[in-house]
Amino acid sequence: MRHIISLLMENEAGALSRVAGLFSARAYNIESLTVAPTEDATLSRMTIVTTGSEEIIEQITKQLNKLVDVIKVMDLTEGSHIERELMLVKVKAVGLGREEMKRTADIFRGRIIDVTDATYTIELTGTGSKLDAFLEAIDPALIIETVRTGASGIGRGERSLKV
Amino acid sequence: MIYCQFMEATGAEIVVRCLAEEGVEFVFGYPGGAVLNIYDEIFKQNKFKHVLVRHEQAAVHAADAYARATGRVGVALVTSGPGVTNAVTGIATAYMDSIPIVVVTGQVPTPAIGLDAFQEVDTVGITRPCVKHNFLVKDVKDLATTMKKAFIIASTGRPGPVVVDVPKDVTAHLTTFEYPATVEMRSYNPVVKGHSGQLKRAVQMLLEAKRPMIYAGGGVVLGDASAQLTELTRLLGFPVTNTLMGLGGYPATDKQNLGMLGMHGTYEANMAMQHCDVLLAVGARFDDRVIGNPAHFAREQRRIIHVDIDPSSISKRVKVDVPIVGDVQNVLTDMLALLKQAKEKPEAAALNAWWTQIELWRSKNCLKYNQSSSIIKPQYVVEKLWEVTKGDAYITSDVGQHQMWAAQYYKFDKPRRWINSGGLGTMGVGLPYAMGVQLAHPDAQVACITGESSIQMCIQELSTCKQYRIPIKVVTLNNRYMGMVRQWQEFFYGSRYAESYMESLPDFVKLAEAYGHIGMRIDKPEDVEAALKEAFSPALKERLVFMDFQTDQTENVFPMVEGGKGLSEMILAEEL
Ligand SMILES: Cc1cc2nc3c(=O)[nH]c(=O)nc-3n(C[C@H](O)[C@H](O)[C@H](O)COP(=O)(O)OP(=O)(O)OC[C@H]3O[C@@H](n4cnc5c(N)ncnc54)[C@H](O)[C@@H]3O)c2cc1C
Ligand SMILES: Cc1ncc(C[n+]2csc(CCOP(=O)(O)OP(=O)(O)O)c2C)c(N)n1
Ligand SMILES: [Mg+2]
Numbered sequence: 001m002r003h004i005i006s007l008l009m010e011n012e013a014g015a016l017s018r019v020a021g022l023f024s025a026r027a028y029n030i031e032s033l034t035v036a037p038t039e040d041a042t043l044s045r046m047t048i049v050t051t052g053s054e055e056i057i058e059q060i061t062k063q064l065n066k067l068v069d070v071i072k073v074m075d076l077t078e079g080s081h082i083e084r085e086l087m088l089v090k091v092k093a094v095g096l097g098r099e100e101m102k103r104t105a106d107i108f109r110g111r112i113i114d115v116t117d118a119t120y121t122i123e124l125t126g127t128g129s130k131l132d133a134f135l136e137a138i139d140p141a142l143i144i145e146t147v148r149t150g151a152s153g154i155g156r157g158e159r160s161l162k163v
Numbered sequence: 164m165i166y167c168q169f170m171e172a173t174g175a176e177i178v179v180r181c182l183a184e185e186g187v188e189f190v191f192g193y194p195g196g197a198v199l200n201i202y203d204e205i206f207k208q209n210k211f212k213h214v215l216v217r218h219e220q221a222a223v224h225a226a227d228a229y230a231r232a233t234g235r236v237g238v239a240l241v242t243s244g245p246g247v248t249n250a251v252t253g254i255a256t257a258y259m260d261s262i263p264i265v266v267v268t269g270q271v272p273t274p275a276i277g278l279d280a281f282q283e284v285d286t287v288g289i290t291r292p293c294v295k296h297n298f299l300v301k302d303v304k305d306l307a308t309t310m311k312k313a314f315i316i317a318s319t320g321r322p323g324p325v326v327v328d329v330p331k332d333v334t335a336h337l338t339t340f341e342y343p344a345t346v347e348m349r350s351y352n353p354v355v356k357g358h359s360g361q362l363k364r365a366v367q368m369l370l371e372a373k374r375p376m377i378y379a380g381g382g383v384v385l386g387d388a389s390a391q392l393t394e395l396t397r398l399l400g401f402p403v404t405n406t407l408m409g410l411g412g413y414p415a416t417d418k419q420n421l422g423m424l425g426m427h428g429t430y431e432a433n434m435a436m437q438h439c440d441v442l443l444a445v446g447a448r449f450d451d452r453v454i455g456n457p458a459h460f461a462r463e464q465r466r467i468i469h470v471d472i473d474p475s476s477i478s479k480r481v482k483v484d485v486p487i488v489g490d491v492q493n494v495l496t497d498m499l500a501l502l503k504q505a506k507e508k509p510e511a512a513a514l515n516a517w518w519t520q521i522e523l524w525r526s527k528n529c530l531k532y533n534q535s536s537s538i539i540k541p542q543y544v545v546e547k548l549w550e551v552t553k554g555d556a557y558i559t560s561d562v563g564q565h566q567m568w569a570a571q572y573y574k575f576d577k578p579r580r581w582i583n584s585g586g587l588g589t590m591g592v593g594l595p596y597a598m599g600v601q602l603a604h605p606d607a608q609v610a611c612i613t614g615e616s617s618i619q620m621c622i623q624e625l626s627t628c629k630q631y632r633i634p635i636k637v638v639t640l641n642n643r644y645m646g647m648v649r650q651w652q653e654f655f656y657g658s659r660y661a662e663s664y665m666e667s668l669p670d671f672v673k674l675a676e677a678y679g680h681i682g683m684r685i686d687k688p689e690d691v692e693a694a695l696k697e698a699f700s701p702a703l704k705e706r707l708v709f710m711d712f713q714t715d716q717t718e719n720v721f722p723m724v725e726g727g728k729g730l731s732e733m734i735l736a737e738e739l
């Protein structure tokens with residue numbers, strides 16, 4: 001099962017490597033990992049997308065909690081939550097295909113943020129699967145470059161991860 | 164020297180004064196460029212004693228043993244680069260067995276970090292996977308707080324090693340020194356008190372048990388809870404087993420103790436573990452050398468209560484029914500209170516039947532061995548050692564067959580007496596472990612049970628023992644083989660003894676003498692007892708005695724659960 005784990009940790013040098021090291025040392029999967037400071041600069045917020053059996057996910061949460069710098073861990077997938085990922089895609093956009101590309105981007109609520117005679121750069125946000133769907137919807141031969149941030153997540157409603 | 168509170172101190176002085184504030188007795192270390200400022204401060208003080216080892220690995224092992232034998236934090240100090248890489252084996256060894264130590268490492272000056280400077284290694288990076296936590300101190304203002312944090316983290320919760328990496332320029336920088344009494348860490352708050360609801364469920368389950376079993380591990384020793392464990396076990400009348408790390412947590416000579424369990428555990432302990440209906444696991448982590456194949460273990464229905472301070476130890480390899488996160492001393496005390504209040508008692512008839520079954524298993528006498536009149540049996544040496552030391556010695560061991568025989572035949576009645584590397588299984592620990600133990604307990608009898616291969620991995624420490632007059636007794640069970648490796652090759656590799664034979668062994672008697680100690684070589688069974696008595700005699704109380712027992716080369720450790728096999732599928736000596 002795919003899980004989105006969110007955590008708060010001390011914003012110390014090497015914090016990221018403790019988490020990354022834990023995942024590689026214990027052979028846990030990482031689909032994506034994002035990290036940035038929060039409104040409180042002493043805190044880092046990390047979102048990790050991982051897959052594994054219930055037992056493995058339980059161990060992952062326990063092992064993350066065990067890291068001395070980690071303050072709180074939450075498995076977002078245990079409750080209702082919102083997941084967002086940002087993707088920038090540079091595509092070939094010439095001739096008839098140029099209009100078609102714009103239409104597809106519109107359908108996915110993408111925004112064209114850079115334009116040349118021959119290319120568009122499209123910005124898209126959404127769940128990972130929405131971004132996947134966009135890439136499937138366009139001709140792979142037209143894709144020049146894609147860059148994705150990996151998922152960030154937040155609990156719905158009152159559900160929150162705070163110190 | 165008298166320090167005014169607001170006087171400025173250098174980083175080096177701060178390190179030394181923090182150690183003094185912590186009441187550290189011994190710092191085990193080895194100097195080098197990056198730590199020279201610290202060594203200069205050590206020279207000027209008399210609060211603690213520095214013990215100069217001959218290899219940094221041994222510094223960490225000795226600090227680790229000091230911690231195991233006393234329950235206090237052990238301290239080692241090494242220089243940057245090779246000092247650190249040499250120390251890594253020691254740190255990993257302590258990590259695997261959850262031992263509280265603080266290792267202060269020198270680092271190249273901050274401006275040089277990352278430039279492949281002379282003797283630079285990424286200490287925080289190299290040690291990260293084998294420490295509980297580590298720090299790189301970049302600003303002298305953070306030094307005292309970091310030292311305090313290191314001691315707190317090492318010794319609380321599930322204990323473990325903490326590395327404090329101090330760049331050389333930081334040891335020269337000045338700041339005002341104040342050692343905080345404690346430091347709050349919002350990210351670090353180990354749970355010590357067991358959940359009351361879970362405790363009640365556990366007690367209920369224990370009282371309903373028909374075939375109960377208590378499985379006690381290193382956590383009981385680490386958490387100083389053997390008194391509580393003993394009281395609880397006696398109150399309930401249940402059988403108990405100890406892991407290799409838990410030996411001494413419950414008196415070995417007591418009838419209720421079935422001995423060690425696991426790969427080389429007793430028949431009765433393993434059978435009872437497999438067939439119990441309620442299992443109380445305390446401070447033990449269901450290691451692969453303990454329960455064998457988890458699928459086989461799960462075939463029998465049993466309900467499991469698991470007490471551990473580290474939530475990640477619970478339901479890691481074996482799913483449990485009642486997890487209790489907390490400090491074992493706290494939890495057992497609470498359990499005892501609940502049990503004493505309870506109106507029910509465990510069902511006597513069921514318990515009697517269970518004990519009858521256990522006695523039947525016990526009557527197999529799985530640890531019996533064939534004594535010989537011509538060749539020294541290793542088990543015999545350990546039994547005699549137990550007799551000669553009246554079961555009251557501190558025993559360290561290395562890794563191999565001799566370690567298992569020490570565990571099986573030396574009956575530990577008290578905790579912190581058995582000092583060995585269980586988790587990492589590090590050959591070479593025995594001698595430095597004995598140094599750390601003897602320094603901690605100068606009047607105690609300390610013996611290192613070792614093998615001729617293991618002892619050579621830190622043999623240089625005989626020199627340290629000379630310098631500090633550390634009068635340990637080395638009991639070498641010399642089978643001229645890496646016996647444990649040879650045993651596996653005999654069983655599983657068609658007796659092809661690939662590289663497990665130690666050729667060109669040194670003359671250990673001469674070697675001991677060369678280091679300024681007493682050497683003895685013992686070839687005949689009838690000389691074993693006399694040699695041990697002499698070594699432990701008042702006349703040699705101040706001397707290190709190296710006993711080289713020429714033991715049976717072909718002896719194997721039994722019982723044995725083969726890797727991947729079930730706990731009750733043991734190979735017994737009589738079956739071969
Ligand atoms: C050659 C060889 C053969 C071996 N054969 C065997 C064998 O036959 N049998 C055997 O048992 N082992 C054997 N071992 C050792 C084995 O590898 C493990 O090291 C050992 O079994 C682990 O012991 P433990 O489960 O008691 O855990 P430990 O490693 O001692 O861990 C302690 C547990 O207690 C917890 N804890 C710590 N402090 C507290 C506290 N205050 N309160 C509550 N919980 C706490 C920790 O979180 C941890 O989960 C062998 C090792 C070697 C090298
Ligand atoms: C540092 C290290 N290297 C290798 C091993 C693998 N190993 C385990 S036991 C053993 C042989 C030990 O031989 P010895 O010290 O003579 O003890 P014996 O088994 O003969 O009693 C070896 C090589 C180990 N545990 N540690
Ligand atoms: Mg040997």
